[in-house]
Amino acid sequence: MSSGYNRMKFQNSSDIKQLAEERFLAFLKEQGARKTPERMATLRCVYEMVGHFEVDQLYAKLLKESPGISRATVYNTLELLLKAKLVMKLQFGENRAYYERTIGAKxxxxxxxxxxxxxxxxxxxxxxxxxxxxxxxxxxxxxxxxxxxxxxxxxxxxxxxxx
Ligand SMILES: [Zn+2]
Ligand SMILES: [Zn+2]
CATH class of the missing domain: 3.30.1490.190 (Ferric-uptake regulator, C-terminal dimerisarion domain)
Known part of the structure; x- marks a missing residue:
């Protein structure tokens, strides 16, 4: 039980989501980048994902909330989130990667x-x-x-x- 190896659980509170939103807004401002509904929806969606996810999973979820959002926008927003350290990327294989949020993860x-x-x-x-x-x-x-x-x-x- 106490071997020190645990599968980590993710918290899922609205506080974390709000904090992430505030940081993202500050980051966008600092970068002179626009706050668009698509970017904010992508951030919210990332923070609603449980554990690790691939872009396709995120995109499928986002399409339900923001029909018409393009895959390019999702990729572009993920790049911004990486830069803002609000998400991290785990590369595997040549072209595949898992992503996971940073705030609220142990x-x-x-x-x-x-x-x-x-x-x-x-x-x-x-x-x-x-x-x-x-x-x-x-x-x-x-x-x-x-x-x-x-x-x-x-x-x-x-x-x-x-x-
Ligand atoms: Zn992880
Ligand atoms: Zn295996």
Whole structure:
């Protein structure tokens, strides 16, 4: 139970959504970019997604709320959200990526299966220790990190096991 490995749960409160909206508005202003209904709808939708998602999933959800929104707008807004650090991108394969929101998500890292692309999360306090230690030794104020472990999963449903 207390091995330090937990699947993280996401909070889903309107406070988080509101905070994200405020930050996005400030970012748009700072960049001299316009506040459009499509951009705001994309942000809201991102913050309503549970866990990780691919662009297609986001786009399908958005079409229900904002019919007529273009895929280009969604991609473009995701780029803005990345720049604003309101979303993060987990690249896998050549052209595929998972996205997830940043505010309201607990610190965690990822594993991605090379075969079935399933994504798992883990939280290990050892990572924080490394950050503290390396920051101390190298005199470095560490702000953030990225860690993705790639491998072959051992799930029965994974195509990896068929071979
Ligand atoms: Zn797999
Ligand atoms: Zn994650």
């Amino acid at each position: 610190q965690h890292d990822h594993l991605i299966c090379n075969q079935c692309q399933q994504l798992l999360e883990f939280c290990d306090p050892g990572i924080q220790q490394i950050k503290d230690q390396m920051g101390e030794i190298l005199q470095f104020h560490i702000t953030h990190h990225t860690l993705i472990l790639y491998g072959d999963c051992k799930k029965k449903s994974c195509p990896n096991l068929m071979k």
